[in-house]
Amino acid sequence: xxxxxxxxxxxxxxxxxxxxxxxxxxxxxxxxxxxxxxxxxxxxxxxxxxxxxxxxxxxxxxxxxxxxxxxxxxxxxxxxxxxxxxxxxxxxxxxxxxxxxxxxxxxxxxxxxxxxxxxxxxxxxxxxxxxxxxxxxxxxxxxxxxxxxxxxxxxxxxxxxxxxxxxxxxxxxxxxxxxxxxxxxxxxxxxxxxxxxxxxxxxxxxxxxxxxxxxxxxxxxxxxxxxxxxxxxxxxxxxxxxxxxxxxxxxxxxxxxxxxxxxxxxxxxxxxxxxxxxxxxxxxxxxxxxxxxxxxxxxxxxxxxxxxxxxxxxxxxxxxxxxxxxxxxxxxxxxxxxxxxxxxxxxxxxxxxxxxxxxxxxxxxxxxxxxxxxxxxxxxxxxxxxxxxxxxxxxxxxxxxxxxxxxxxxxxxxxxxxxxxxxxxxxxxxxxxxxxxxxxxxxxxxxxxxxxxxxxxxxxxxxxxxxxxxxxxxxxxxxxxxxxxxxxxxxxxxxxxxxxxxxxxxxxxxxxxxxxxxxxxxxxxxxxxxxxxxxxxxxxxxxxxxxxxxxxxxxxxxxxxxxxxxxxxxxxxxxxxxxxxxxxxxxxxxxxxxxxxxxxxxxxxxxxxxxxxxxxxxxxxxxxxxx
Amino acid sequence: xxxxxxxxxxxxxxxxxxxxxxxxxxxxxxxxxxxxxxxxxxxxxxxxxxxxxxxxxxxxxxxxxxxxxxxxxxxxxxxxxxxxxxxxxxxxxxxxxxxxxxxxxxxxxxxxxxxxxxxxxxxxxxxxxxxxxxxxxxxxxxxxxxxxxxxxxxxxxxxxxxxxxxxxxxxxxxxxxxxxxxxxxxxxxxxxxxxxxxxxxxxxxxxxxxxxxxxxxxxxxxxxxxxxxxxxxxxxxxxxxxxxxxxxxxxxxxxxxxxxxxxxxxxxxxxxxxxxxxxxxxxxxxxxx
Numbered sequence: 001x002x003x004x005x006x007x008x009x010x011x012x013x014x015x016x017x018x019x020x021x022x023x024x025x026x027x028x029x030x031x032x033x034x035x036x037x038x039x040x041x042x043x044x045x046x047x048x049x050x051x052x053x054x055x056x057x058x059x060x061x062x063x064x065x066x067x068x069x070x071x072x073x074x075x076x077x078x079x080x081x082x083x084x085x086x087x088x089x090x091x092x093x094x095x096x097x098x099x100x101x102x103x104x105x106x107x108x109x110x111x112x113x114x115x116x117x118x119x120x121x122x123x124x125x126x127x128x129x130x131x132x133x134x135x136x137x138x139x140x141x142x143x144x145x146x147x148x149x150x151x152x153x154x155x156x157x158x159x160x161x162x163x164x165x166x167x168x169x170x171x172x173x174x175x176x177x178x179x180x181x182x183x184x185x186x187x188x189x190x191x192x193x194x195x196x197x198x199x200x201x202x203x204x205x206x207x208x209x210x211x212x213x214x215x216x217x218x219x220x221x222x223x224x225x226x227x228x229x230x231x232x233x234x235x236x237x238x239x240x241x242x243x244x245x246x247x248x249x250x251x252x253x254x255x256x257x258x259x260x261x262x263x264x265x266x267x268x269x270x271x272x273x274x275x276x277x278x279x280x281x282x283x284x285x286x287x288x289x290x291x292x293x294x295x296x297x298x299x300x301x302x303x304x305x306x307x308x309x310x311x312x313x314x315x316x317x318x319x320x321x322x323x324x325x326x327x328x329x330x331x332x333x334x335x336x337x338x339x340x341x342x343x344x345x346x347x348x349x350x351x352x353x354x355x356x357x358x359x360x361x362x363x364x365x366x367x368x369x370x371x372x373x374x375x376x377x378x379x380x381x382x383x384x385x386x387x388x389x390x391x392x393x394x395x396x397x398x399x400x401x402x403x404x405x406x407x408x409x410x411x412x413x414x415x416x417x418x419x420x421x422x423x424x425x426x427x428x429x430x431x432x433x434x435x436x437x438x439x440x441x442x443x444x445x446x447x448x449x450x451x452x453x454x455x456x457x458x459x460x461x462x463x464x465x466x467x468x469x470x471x472x473x474x475x476x477x478x479x480x481x482x483x484x485x486x487x488x489x490x491x492x493x494x495x496x497x498x499x500x501x502x503x504x505x506x507x508x509x510x511x512x513x514x515x516x517x518x519x520x521x522x523x524x525x526x527x528x529x530x531x532x533x534x535x536x537x538x539x540x541x542x543x544x545x546x547x548x549x550x551x552x553x554x555x556x557x558x559x560x561x562x563x564x565x566x567x568x569x570x571x572x573x574x575x576x577x578x579x580x581x582x583x584x585x586x587x588x589x590x591x592x593x594x595x596x597x598x599x600x601x602x603x604x605x606x607x608x609x610x611x612x613x614x615x616x617x618x619x620x621x622x623x624x625x626x627x
Numbered sequence: 628x629x630x631x632x633x634x635x636x637x638x639x640x641x642x643x644x645x646x647x648x649x650x651x652x653x654x655x656x657x658x659x660x661x662x663x664x665x666x667x668x669x670x671x672x673x674x675x676x677x678x679x680x681x682x683x684x685x686x687x688x689x690x691x692x693x694x695x696x697x698x699x700x701x702x703x704x705x706x707x708x709x710x711x712x713x714x715x716x717x718x719x720x721x722x723x724x725x726x727x728x729x730x731x732x733x734x735x736x737x738x739x740x741x742x743x744x745x746x747x748x749x750x751x752x753x754x755x756x757x758x759x760x761x762x763x764x765x766x767x768x769x770x771x772x773x774x775x776x777x778x779x780x781x782x783x784x785x786x787x788x789x790x791x792x793x794x795x796x797x798x799x800x801x802x803x804x805x806x807x808x809x810x811x812x813x814x815x816x817x818x819x820x821x822x823x824x825x826x827x828x829x830x831x832x833x834x835x836x837x838x839x840x841x842x843x844x845x846x847x848x849x850x851x852x853x854x855x856x857x858x859x860x861x862x863x864x865x866x867x868x869x870x871x872x873x874x875x876x877x878x879x880x881x882x883x884x885x886x887x888x889x890x891x892x893x894x895x896x897x898x899x900x901x902x903x904x905x906x907x908x909x910x911x912x913x914x915x916x
Contacts, residue, residue, distance in 0.1 A: 061718075065716065065718075067718055067721060067722075069725065111897075113901040114897055114900040114901035117900060117901065118900050119717075120716070120717035120718075120721065121659045121661075121717055121721055122855065122900055124661070124721045124725075125848065125851045125855075125896060125900075126896065126897055126900050128848060129848055129852075129893040129894075129896045129897050130893075130897065132844075132845075132848065132889070132893050133890060133893045133894065133897075136889050136890050136893065137890070140886035140887075140889075140890070141886060249844065250729060253725060253729060256722070260722070289733075289736070289737060290733065290737075291733070292729040292730060292732055292733035293729075293730050293733040293734065293737075295726075295729060296726040296727065296728075296729040296730035296733070297726070297730065299722060299723070299725070299726035300707065300723055300726045300727070300730075303711065303719055303722060303723050303726070304710070307719070
């Protein structure tokens with residue numbers, strides 16, 4: 001291993017602990033420096049709490065791509081929970097923090113319900129509405145919240161019987177910030193952080209890789225809400241009283257501006273944004289009349305000039321100057337496609353076909369895209385599906401992989417029914433797929449794409465990921481090695497650090513296969529893998545698929561390149577108008593009268609059937625390929 | 628009871644007008660203006676300044692306000708929406724129009740003060756009694772205006788060339804572009820119409836509430852709730868949903884208590900989107916893999 005690569009490994013290992021120490025050191029110094037001034041101490045406290053909210057919001061909006069314009073609502077719930085328990089029920093303040101966290105987690109779960117169904121402007125409005133509901137309750141229901149006057153006095157928290165000073169409370173807040181940064185950074189760089197990015201990038205692809213999209217979105221809302229709730233709870237302690245005034249839509253927008261200006265999705269961006277905007281906010285306190293104008297202008301400016309945020313933009317520049325991310329591992333262990341005895345899911349040696357479709361049908365608004373299709377895929381074979389455009393091939397693949405539900409009929413994998421189950425569960429059963437129109441995570445590197453594909457082979461739980469335990473670290477290291485080996489296996493070793501969307505089309509197809517194969521599926525579904533490839537690339541693809549089959553993987557693929565189909569397949573099923581027209585070995589299918597008629601038409605039907613230009617071209621290919 | 632419902636119909640008509648504005652831009656450009664509520668505010672203030680302070684005749688002040696706000700909406704479309712509308716995600720134009728909305732609110736405060744102002748109704752304040760219901764004349768005017776405006780809009784969309792072009796784009800953007808309908812012009816036109824609707828809503832609403840720089844926020848949320856319940860693409864659905872929403876809100880405020888008035892709309896929007904995000908009249912969108 002080269003010195004540079006070793007340096008990269010060490011940096012990866014120490015990133016979170018170093019961050020923890022750095023935050024503690026810098027934060028404590030700042031608190032100590034301002035220790036005696038109550039005014040400045042409050043600013044420091046608010047800055048710290050803003051970092052906590054922004055870092056949590058970053059997980060939701062920056063990483064998982066779910067816009068929230070309602071985080072002031074969670075902040076308010078945290079603050080009011082503490083205020084009510086302390087003022088009305090004489091709870092010790094620190095005991096209220098976990099209650100605030102749990103309550104916000106529950107509300108996060110509740111707010112995730114509409115978020116699971118809607119996107120974009122709808123989600124924005126829902127979250128705005130949530131923030132307004134909380135504010136409205138605080139104002140309009142004085143029996144509970146004491147209305148506009150608010151709740152007070154909230155004494156400073158006690159530890160060991162002694163009331164903390166404001167300065168000491170600030171040390172506590174610094175510790176919370178350090179913990180926040182440690183956990184969010186660990187999470188972002190973990191298996192679960194990758195699932196958040198995957199859901200952001202392409203929900204369909206994420207599901208096909210075994211990622212439970214619904215659960216992941218809920219997770220993002222809950223975690224993000226908890227950070228805001230804890231911060232709000234401590235805000236009540238810092239402030240000494242809680243009233244509805246601070247918890248406006250403007251505060252939610254301010255939190256979001258912190259994330260965006262710093263750099264949505266980056267670990268340290270929210271820290272930068274929170275510090276900068278808290279300082280700016282204090283500057284503006286004498287110009288209160290222009291606050292919203294300034295924030296709106298800043299947000300607009302940020303969207304125009306630095307859409308990746310300050311931190312994201314700086315890092316992008318650095319990367320362009322050749323400091324490629326540390327993917328330079330000198331020697332990679334060759335990836336062994338062998339499913340072997342210790343692989344997660346060895347192909348069972350049992351008899352009977354691996355995949356069986358029984359009388360599958362799918363109708364779209366009366367049109368039967370797939371009409372009573374039955375066929376079987378034998379274990380360890382390469383099985384092709386061919387047919388003219390619109391024959392229902394992709395729909396068939398969608399039915400098998402769970403992207404669509406069959407109208408009637410069954411899909412059995414090694415005898416177990418798949419039809420009607422969600423995509424990610426089917427992936428878990430060992431069915432992986434690629435997409436005709438490519439569904440890569442275009443903004444992530446090739447390496448990250450494959451790492452997401454390895455999701456099912458990793459075991460770290462969310463709490464483990466937040467803590468980044470040594471076991472998690474070791475697992476990450478192993479996954480990374482395997483992902484690099486996989487990239488080398490498909491011939492993309494040099495592209496590990498490249499943005500997937502920047503790869504040429506042929507490499508993108510190979511990357512998608514690497515990502516699908518990563519989970520070591522029993523059944524690999526490929527939807528037109530050769531589309532857009534040149535002859536050399538098609539040959540390489542053919543060799544790749546053969547190697548996977550030789551290692552025990554079963555492959556079902558749709559393809560228009562007939563020479564590839566004929567060369568590669570053990571068996572071919574021909575679809576036409578949603579029905580099985582013929583099935584057999586490549587040679588049998590080629591000489592099948594019905595197939596020839598479907599592709600060419602016969603003397604009996606002299607008028608060519610419409611939209612068959614492509615099909616005629618394919619038939620020529622058959623003839624070309626086989627003399 | 629009937630009285631409560633009637634006042635709900637008046638407010639509901641306002642929500643419907645603002646929601647129609649949402650629908651215009653959504654069906655043509657798949658974008659929304661989160662500053663739509665602030666456009667209502669600007670419309671009301673411009674009308675107030677011209678009519679009450681400067682003494683313009685009401686109709687002239689209203690027309691001037693509609694034109695000014697329509698232009699403002701086009702500016703917003705050019706500056707804050709168009710540059711971000713091509714992205715894959717909607718986060719860009721959502722945030723940019725949110726930014727515009729808080730800036731407009733701030734500017735409104737600076738230009739016209741923090742205090743809420745009264746806008747005397749052009750049709751007088753003395754209650755009229757018809758079939759046992761006593762109504763403010765302005766409430767009747769609002770209902771009449773909704774009918775006129777929706778009528779004019781349907782005639783424009785159905786009969787005029789540009790109206791038909793809008794309809795064409797709403798039905799199939801790509802085909803419309805192939806037919807030579809310039810998408811940029813259509814987008815600006817849709818925003819102009821939605822701005823005009825917002826200004827009209829502002830002037831009609833002003834006499835029954837107060838005019839203030841902060842009047843836009845709750846309006847925009849409620850109108851969006853209406854648009855969502857109706858399914859953003861259905862004009863008739865929006866008018867019906869707006870009126871139904873206004874009535875429901877009035878009933879809630881009357882029988883549960885006024886503190887529930889705003890919460891009702893907010894909870895409704897969360898609930899509708901959690902249960903039936905495509906709206907009652909909406910159609911599910913099929914995404915091809």
